[in-house]
Amino acid sequence: MSDDLKRIHVAVPAVPGGYDLVCGRGALAELPRLLGECGLAGRAILCSDQNVAAIYGERLLARLGAAGRDASLWTMPAGEASKTLATVSETYTWMAEQRVERSLSLIHISEPTRQAEI
Secondary structure, X not given: OOOOEEEEEEEEOOEEEEEEEEEEOOOOOOHHHHHHHOOOOOOEEEEEEHHHHHHHHHHHHXXXXXXXXXXXXXXXXXXXHHOOXXXXXXXXXXXXXXXXXXXXXXXXXOOOOOOOOO
């Protein structure tokens, strides 16, 4: 892993073994390789708000596709006003339509403080 990337292990009682969080310059460009290092194979679901998805969404879908991964993007409206139970319901409905299962990789792309290079 690049010196610019930091891996943080997060212990979660509901998730045996917890999960890793990777952040830093170049993390998105390394996404397919990082998923492989974590033992995550198969489908990936990218989740983001419309502002961040506009910057990174299509490029990440293309990068994952080029690495042989099937990936889909869920985009929600940006801002605090969209953090509602209605948005959660829409998300669950979309995930059910996509036949999301526990075996896939769920990747949240959050708002950058400055645009990163991919």
